[in-house]
Amino acid sequence: xxxxxxxxxxxxxxxxxxxxxxxxxxxxxxxxxxxxxxxxxxxxxxxxxxxxxxxxxxxxxxxxxxxxxxxxxxxxxxxxxxxxxxxxxxxxxxxxxxxxxxxxxxxxxxxxxxxxxxxxxxxxxxxxxxxxxxxxxxxxxxxxxxxxxxxxxxxxxxxxxxxxxxxxxxxxxxxxxxxxxxxxxxxxxxxxxxxxxxxxxxxxxxxxxxxxxxxxxxxxxxxxxxxxxxxxxxxxxxxxxxxxxxxxxxxxxxxxxxxxxxxxxxxxxxxxxxxxxxxxxxxxxxxxx
Amino acid sequence: xxxxxxxxxxxxxxxxxxxxxxxxxxxxxxxxxxxxxxxxxxxxxxxxxxxxxxxxxxxxxxxxxxxxxxxxxxxxxxxxxxxxxxxxxxxxxxxxxxxxxxxxxxxxxxxxxxxxxxxxxxxxxxxxxxxxxxxxxxxxxxxxxxxxxxxxxxxxxxxxxxxxxxxxxxxxxxxxxxxxxxxxxxxxxxxxxxxxxxxxxxxxxxxxxxxxxxxxxxxxxxxxxxxxxxxxxxxxxxxxxxxxxxxxxxxxxxxxxxxxxxxxxxxxxxxxxxxxxxxxxxxxxxxxxxxxxxxxxxxxxxxxxxxxxxxxxxxxxxxxxxxxxxx
Numbered sequence: 248x249x250x251x252x253x254x255x256x257x258x259x260x261x262x263x264x265x266x267x268x269x270x271x272x273x274x275x276x277x278x279x280x281x282x283x284x285x286x287x288x289x290x291x292x293x294x295x296x297x298x299x300x301x302x303x304x305x306x307x308x309x310x311x312x313x314x315x316x317x318x319x320x321x322x323x324x325x326x327x328x329x330x331x332x333x334x335x336x337x338x339x340x341x342x343x344x345x346x347x348x349x350x351x352x353x354x355x356x357x358x359x360x361x362x363x364x365x366x367x368x369x370x371x372x373x374x375x376x377x378x379x380x381x382x383x384x385x386x387x388x389x390x391x392x393x394x395x396x397x398x399x400x401x402x403x404x405x406x407x408x409x410x411x412x413x414x415x416x417x418x419x420x421x422x423x424x425x426x427x428x429x430x431x432x433x434x435x436x437x438x439x440x441x442x443x444x445x446x447x448x449x450x451x452x453x454x455x456x457x458x459x460x461x462x463x464x465x466x467x468x469x470x471x472x473x474x475x476x477x478x479x480x481x482x483x484x485x486x487x488x489x490x491x492x493x494x495x496x497x498x499x500x501x502x503x504x505x506x507x508x509x510x511x512x513x514x515x516x517x518x519x520x521x522x523x524x525x526x527x528x529x530x531x532x533x534x535x536x
Numbered sequence: 537x538x539x540x541x542x543x544x545x546x547x548x549x550x551x552x553x554x555x556x557x558x559x560x561x562x563x564x565x566x567x568x569x570x571x572x573x574x575x576x577x578x579x580x581x582x583x584x585x586x587x588x589x590x591x592x593x594x595x596x597x598x599x600x601x602x603x604x605x606x607x608x609x610x611x612x613x614x615x616x617x618x619x620x621x622x623x624x625x626x627x628x629x630x631x632x633x634x635x636x637x638x639x640x641x642x643x644x645x646x647x648x649x650x651x652x653x654x655x656x657x658x659x660x661x662x663x664x665x666x667x668x669x670x671x672x673x674x675x676x677x678x679x680x681x682x683x684x685x686x687x688x689x690x691x692x693x694x695x696x697x698x699x700x701x702x703x704x705x706x707x708x709x710x711x712x713x714x715x716x717x718x719x720x721x722x723x724x725x726x727x728x729x730x731x732x733x734x735x736x737x738x739x740x741x742x743x744x745x746x747x748x749x750x751x752x753x754x755x756x757x758x759x760x761x762x763x764x765x766x767x768x769x770x771x772x773x774x775x776x777x778x779x780x781x782x783x784x785x786x787x788x789x790x791x792x793x794x795x796x797x798x799x800x801x802x803x804x805x806x807x808x809x810x811x812x813x814x815x816x817x818x819x820x821x822x823x824x825x826x827x828x829x830x831x832x833x834x835x836x837x838x839x840x841x842x843x844x845x846x847x848x849x850x851x852x853x854x855x856x857x858x859x860x861x862x863x
Contacts, residue, residue, distance in 0.1 A: 307681075331744075339684040341681075344684065345683065358666070358667070358670065361687060363685075363686060419684045
């Protein structure tokens with residue numbers, strides 16, 4: 248039986264079908280030879296403004312020392328899993344770019360093409376950007392702030408072109424035309440993440456390349472909402488732990504293939520200490536974010 | 537309250553191709569697909585920049601004749617990566633992917649600082665697929681707070697391939713082949729080292745990063761001449777046009793590819809280029825006109841017409857010093 252399984256496995260890989268590098272046994276590997284596409288998501292690590300408890304959004308703050316450590320570890324986990332990213336996508340924000348650079352360094356894939364896109368940015372926090380979270384609660388009341396932070400489709404107040412936080416005043420967005428007033432909800436974030444994924448990332452996955460995306464809490468929420476068909480109420484509360492690689496196997500239609508060890512409602516599987524990750528997912532629910 | 541339907545339609549737009557097969561998203565965007573797409577045909581140099589002007593686009597204090605060329609001059613910055621772990625071990629490196637060592641990292645930081653102090657801003661960066669150059673670029677971009685610019689990695693900017701000598705200790709190679717022969721392999725213009733074997737780990741066909749490169753383009757060994765020959769297409773087809781288009785370019789690369797480029801820019805002879813040393817980690821700034829011809833800098837150190845940043849006496853000493861090193 249062993250010999251038959253092995254020759255079938257070799258036949259399958261000769262035909263170009265993807266064979267999982269993580270196959271633990273030959274019979275299991277056989278079932279994994281159907282065309283599947285690997286997508287690795289990494290949320291950037293702690294930033295300096297997480298420490299300062301400020302609304303960040305599109306403000307380009309760096310990783311904190313702990314944030315660097317977190318994502319170096321994420322890179323090691325990916326390296327040890329045997330996954331080899333072929334193409335990378337990230338935002339225009341340094342905390343995600345630096346996260347990606349750490350991962351590429353740890354996996355020895357610094358040479359792969361990287362595309363940076365504003366569509367993968369964190370959700371823009373409008374007029375709240377730069378404000379201290381506690382001060383904002385004191386000013387507007389806890390309920391209003393909670394709506395701005397946790398609702399699906401209620402964005403914070405807009406910024407206009409006179410604000411330093413308007414993208415028109417940042418040279419990195421010089422090639423794009425943003426409206427005079429700008430802010431985002433999770434809903435509108437999804438409305439720019441989803442088409443970007445469809446048009447730019449899905450084709451790369453379908454061509455057989457393993458893709459890694461280093462991005463932010465809300466842009467990754469938008470992404471997994473679409474991949475896993477998660478409802479609006481659930482996604483607003485869903486927390487994706489920082490610096491923890493989340494691996495999806497997608498079929499040719501970009502539908503997630505269920506995996507053992509995934510934590511509902513996600514079909515993706517986290518790499519690392521599963522108990523610690525579960526605790527973090529539960530714990531973050533109660534934190535200020 | 538803002539809603540996506542109130543977003544004004546962007547007039548200058550490239551129609552985005554929407555994937556037609558049904559997907560898990562099943563999503564049809566109410567936002568015009570053109571929002572956020574970089575419009576074709578818009579030259580960044582024509583768009584008024586609201587950010588603080590950088591020295592890279594200001595006029596320089598040079599005493600050339602034509603002032604009109606200064607209006608359309610383009611600054612191009614070159615930087616050679618710093619010391620790698622294999623420099624310490626005195627091993628022929630070539631396309632082997634050695635990392636920067638501590639000194640190389642600090643050289644890159646220093647280069648980045650000089651560029652930051654000079655007010656340099658870039659729109660796009662080019663580098664090789666070798667980590668010692670990539671890491672140098674990353675360090676420079678971090679120092680400049682320009683981590684968000686696109687980076688193009690191309691094998692055509694790789695160091696010269698050292699063929700069958702890659703991985704060999706330099707002294708052992710001298711002991712084996714004689715000092716004269718090794719000097720020829722290292723310092724001639726057009727004599728390549730012995731070829732590497734196709735079964736070798738150093739044959740690029742065995743490295744996944746070259747999977748998309750035509751097998752006929754993959755070297756088994758290179759001379760400075762052939763290095764230049766495979767570098768020039770990316771200069772002519774990609775980098776040159778980007779510069780003419782108004783993009784401010786930085787290239788982080790290797791000793792021999794930068795030699796090939798400056799040989800072309802400054803019309804340096806074959807004999808002179810083999811002896812020319814470009815110090816590591818020191819930004820080298822060229823000013824080019826619209827035809828990509830060099831506007832000579834009065835502070836240039838011949839035979840180059842570009843200008844090194846930093847303490848020029850120090851740079852001169854390093855240029856002379858590197859000439860005596862093993863490389």
